[in-house]
Amino acid sequence: MSAKDLVIKVAGPEEASTIHHVIMDAYAEYKTRQIPSSALDETQHSISKELSSGHESAAICWFDKKPIGVVKFHTDNGLYFSRLSVISEFRRKGVATEIINWLERYAKSLGESIIWCKVRKDETQNVRLYSKLGFSVVGETTLIKGSNTRLSLVIMSKSLK
Helix, strand or coil: CCHHHEEEEEECHHHHHHHHHHHHHHHHHHHHCCCCCHHHHCCHHHHHHHHHHCCCEEEEEEECCEEEEEEEEEECCCEEEEEEEECHHHCCCCHHHHHHHHHHHHHHHCCCCEEEEEEECCCHHHHHHHHHCCCEEEEEEEEEECCCEEEEEEEEEEECC
16 A cells, blocks of 8 residues: 555545544544543534534545545644544554645645644654654643543644745
């Protein structure tokens, strides 16, 4: 599989089921974590509603007519992305890198000069991937879940200039 075998396209609300399926597969490993990902709380309906609102967008990465990755994004002081998801059987094959490359081109086409995300601080493999792609840690924040559960996040960004 090479980059030319992948097709990445902006998705509409009618593709919420596909987006949900990929996110659930990609985030399944988080079910048993002490602090499960809020991605697992998403539903087809919530995704469709987000995409219909016009505030949130998503893209699907296809290989051989099969959805293998997704990402959600919107403009907010640059292009902010979240839920970068690759189904388990296609991990470590460059799919996430190609999705990020596509996002960068898309952001530039919108006139954006920065692309950024938030990453769980303890997800060192994700932090390493983004660093390898030219992102830098520009801050930290804490997400409070429930009554007293704290999740440390790093804010990573990359200049597109």
